[in-house]
Amino acid sequence: MPDDPLLDIRGLKVAFHTPGGSVTAVDDVSLSLRPGQALGLVGESGSGKSVTALSVLRLLPTPPAEIQSGSITFAGESLLDASPRRMREIRGGEIAMIFQDPMTSLNPVMTVGEQVAEAVRLHRKVNRREAWARAVAALQEMGLRDAAARAKDYPHQFSGGMRQRVMIAMAVACDPRLLIADEPTTALDVTVQAEILGLLRRLREERGLSILLITHDLGVVAEFCDEVAVMYAGQIVERAPARVLFESPKHPYTRGLLASTPDLEAAPGESFRPIPGSPPQPEERSAGCPFHPRCPDAMTLCAEENPESLPEGASVVRCHLHSDPQKFKKGEGEGQSME
């Protein structure tokens, strides 16, 4: 391959040990992300998107969480084997993260300038004055008007969109190569969403920043991402280039998701069809494909055996409908499948 992946997750399995027993939150997840690429990780609440992201930064609370198997490789380095000290260098220095709610993600008793300067000082050996100057420059670059004066303000004095710009300034202050954005626009107005996505796109183009965008908003994914991975009940059920996924969704869950997105051009009452039922609680997941109880195309096999992820065209699909043993040998797939 011409581009080695920047981030490569293989067969990741994460369980949470609770007093009521162990539950698997992420099951056999494989992803890869090339430099400069934007990958959308889509799924409902509880599907394991954020757990996957936090595993990459090794920030899951252990216990109760445990990464049971799989590997996470970043720029050729195994993150699951990295020392705590090395992980701290990586966090913020190479991989940064922004969160959904920019109000609660900022420290209410520190000025925004101090917080960005702190992010600088965590990874760069500079004095306070220099860190402050860099913080102001970063805020300016993120589109904060009158940054030198506003850096002295507290988070509550900013609007939601401006706070998210501050968060992004903190995250990219030390020039990471990968940005994990966990629902970065969910808490924002639609117009502000577009501005923030525009800012992220600009960072991608100007800095070659790779972005792992976690969201449940398919519109955001369609607008922003090159590739999409759809998660359901801890598994990636389908991954494909964004265009392919939207034009020819293969997994019944993906089709259901797309059908449940309101279509403004359709007649009233027919604009969207929700998927009946709700996702299984982790402790209730039964044998077979986790989607089979809600799947319109479920077969007997679906209740018995969980399908493998297999390539089909540009996509990788985890569904018995797409695992014709004539065309694909079982067990093949996963690794060679991505492009």
Next chain:
Amino acid sequence: MIASPLRFYPFSFLRSRRTTGSGLLAFGGTLAALLVLLAAVGPLLSPYGYNQQDLRAGAQFQAPSPAHWLGTDDLGRDLFTRLAVGARVSLGIGFGVVLIELVVGLLLGLLAGYFGGRIDTLIMRVTDVMFAFPDLLLAIFIASMFTVHSTGFTANLVSIFVALGIVAWPAMTRLVRGQALALRNREFVEAARTLGATDFWILSRHVTPNLLAPVTVALATGMAGAILAESTLSFLGIGIQPPYPSWGSMISTGMTNIRSHPEQALIPAVVLALAVLGFNFLADGLRDRFDPRMRGV
């Protein structure tokens, strides 16, 4: 004409916390400042020593006069001088106890709340045991153990620090632990972790600054409590030992002559009440002022 609903706020004074805070802060702050002033310059204004007795006939129980601003006590000592030196004792003990409370409470509370696990269990069980004792009885027990053997004023002071500090730290530890427990799961702490911050960095720059408001309030309240507790111990005779003056022992001495000379007990009692009130008001005022969401609004 009907008043516009936008303008009609019959209970607006209840909602306007900033104004309320300023009033409390000003009142409490003034009382506390007067107390500090009394402690600092009071003894210098007086030509008398705090234990300078006048046993000549008629020199005891004098009424206030230009020579003795608040009169004299049963041994002919100047009441104002004793009150002012007593303020030094009260404030000194207050600050000392609050310092012990702050250092121990912050350290143990942060350890317990932020790291959790066994260390949390251990620290919290110890505070539970401490809470199982009645505060005052415990303080009396410890004070009486040490005070009996303490020789000299410094040893006397230290024994009271220890007695009141031992009683005060568990509450502060619990307060800090509760705050740290809530703060460690806040998103900005998580965000700091994603930026590569160490636990020490997070504790010193994110957790501690965010719990300073309730801790400051607790310190001001603790100051009031310590002053009151010291007076209680001294009133019972196991606090500051004679001839050093303390408001508590002055009230105690005054009690013996309460029928003939009620002002002997009343004057130190009123000063004590004002001091406690002042620090409590200061606490409430500070709480409102330190809340960053109230800043610059």
